[in-house]
Amino acid sequence: xxxxxxxxxxxxxxxxxxxxxxxxxxxxxxxxxxxxxxAFGVLPAVARRAMEGSVxxxxxxALIYSPWGRQSGAxxxxxxxxxxxxxxxxxxxxxxxxxxxxxxxxxxxxxxAFLLLGTIVSVPPVTWIITxxxxxxxxxxxxxxxxxxxxxxVVVLTVGGMPSFARLTGxxxxxxxxxxxxxxxxxxxxxxxxxxxLASALPAGVWTAFWVYLLAPxxxxxxxxxANRHAHLPQMRCAKLIHDETVRxxxxxxxxxxxxALPSVPSAGRS
Numbered sequence: 001x002x003x004x005x006x007x008x009x010x011x012x013x014x015x016x017x018x019x020x021x022x023x024x025x026x027x028x029x030x031x032x033x034x035x036x037x038x039a040f041g042v043l044p045a046v047a048r049r050a051m052e053g054s055v056x057x058x059x060x061x062a063l064i065y066s067p068w069g070r071q072s073g074a075x076x077x078x079x080x081x082x083x084x085x086x087x088x089x090x091x092x093x094x095x096x097x098x099x100x101x102x103x104x105x106x107x108x109x110x111x112x113a114f115l116l117l118g119t120i121v122s123v124p125p126v127t128w129i130i131t132x133x134x135x136x137x138x139x140x141x142x143x144x145x146x147x148x149x150x151x152x153x154v155v156v157l158t159v160g161g162m163p164s165f166a167r168l169t170g171x172x173x174x175x176x177x178x179x180x181x182x183x184x185x186x187x188x189x190x191x192x193x194x195x196x197x198l199a200s201a202l203p204a205g206v207w208t209a210f211w212v213y214l215l216a217p218x219x220x221x222x223x224x225x226x227a228n229r230h231a232h233l234p235q236m237r238c239a240k241l242i243h244d245e246t247v248r249x250x251x252x253x254x255x256x257x258x259x260x261a262l263p264s265v266p267s268a269g270r271s
Contacts, residue, residue, distance in 0.1 A: 004093035008250045012097045014072040016105030018063050023109030029055040034125045053181030057174045064170035071247045073240035077193040079217035089239035106199030128204035131189030131197045138209045141188035142216050148180040149192040149220030161234030169241045192217045
């Protein structure tokens, strides 16, 4: 534990900063579209979601390809980290500290939005950008979160597992995020990230069907990992969404000065 914290703390901070940035941007764009700019109020709900989704998607993609994302692996989500832990691509203590950092970062990002924008973030229609089931109920919200998480991880593992297309993983993730914001938000609020939902639930004090957002994302992503393995699809050799050979990798052990091939799958993450 001490060795991991002493050696890998920069990656932990990058994970915290990544989700913090996503929460700050999400709260800001939702506040602007839903509350601050009256002209947006006349637009159909789907148009407003498309506007919000495009900004959030651009932020996620930018973070994946940013120096932070290239070094930490750009998980920004405990469900993603848990899936790579199960696949043997992340060591247990790194997974624990990643999850802790993601939670702390998500809370900090939303609180920063509150400090910058004021109480408008805490009242309807923004209400701390909480994720709660839509009018169709809890069961539909659970299935929606499960399917979105499944789709996201299938895309990550499939695109990331093909050397010729691995660099497009971030763009592919962005496409899935935008699609889910557009289609899934009315059904579940769209989270697929336990840390993101927790960061909103804590200050709002709203825990409506919180178990959906705690369980559905990791279950969906683990199901995707199982499907990927049993279908004998290309396997990602590392837990990074974008593997940059100019920075170190705490997951597979790569160092920039090493020019040999990446370690084989069995040795990555379980030692």
